[in-house]
Amino acid sequence: MPAVPDITLNNGVTIPQLGFGTFQIPPKETRETTLAALETGYRHIDTAEMYGNEKEVGQAVRDSGLDRADVFVTSKLNNDAHQHDEALRAFDRTMDELGLEYLDLFLIHWPLPSSGDFVETWKALEEIYRSGRAKAIGVSNFQPNHLRRLLESSTVVPAVNQIEVHPYLTQDAVRAFGAEHDIATEAWSPIAQGKVLSDPAITRIAERVGRSAAQVTLRWHLQRGDIVFPKSVTKKRIEENFELFDFELTEGDIGEISALNRDERTGPDPDTFNG
């Protein structure tokens, strides 16, 4: 199996372009499922305080027998922890739950533009970053207007922006803003929680290349340059979603899948969501 490529973030830290998502994995299944992902070869795990499974993710990383330096772990600040001091406490809580000495990437989970203050919150993340306890910091669900405000009033440029992206929501404007400012795009719900898998354009390409619709969709993300971390609790799918590096889509395929965009979200709109 060819190796997962690394993406180099704007501070020189490298992140495996393919990871494993843990949203909606119940805590009692998380250790075993995350271990299955690590055994399959995933070296990048995405969690959050909101998912309630950081403790079990940390257990899996520790129990895997892998060197800590060989696994990239991301977690995210809870929506109730905006503001400077709350954010510092939330990071401590995350590290206690994970039981790890450092985090690879810590994100503000949602901008909460009318109820929170992400500029103040970001100052706390900058302190955490300078302390070395998080190797990189970034944001999630930020629109260009939120990023603009953040860039105007901070010193550390977010390493990533983790946003909803899939064939029905291609996010051209946010991705272009990220590319312009050296902010890597991470695509959450990369298969739209399964909704895109029966799309006729995707199934037709899948049939032609002899792959599943999920593999074709994930390959589309990788060839567009985004970072992805599909979630599954099913061992066969965990393996299937990792087998993406021995085939390629044509430019025509990429264009055809991108043309499926209909600006359709599976999750909340970041401009109006307030936690």
Ligand SMILES: NC(=O)c1ccc[n+]([C@@H]2O[C@H](COP(=O)([O-])OP(=O)(O)OC[C@H]3O[C@@H](n4cnc5c(N)ncnc54)[C@H](OP(=O)(O)O)[C@@H]3O)[C@@H](O)[C@H]2O)c1
């Ligand atoms: N920052 C944010 O606000 C945010 C929001 C949402 C998600 N995320 C992150 O992004 C990750 C991925 O997003 P997601 O979990 O929402 O959705 P997703 O990865 O797009 O889809 C997961 C769903 O698809 C199914 N599935 C997975 N692989 C499949 C395959 N090969 N064939 C058919 N079905 C398949 C899974 O079923 P089974 O599990 O039953 O196999 C599950 O129901 C999350 O786990 C989380 O880490 C971040």
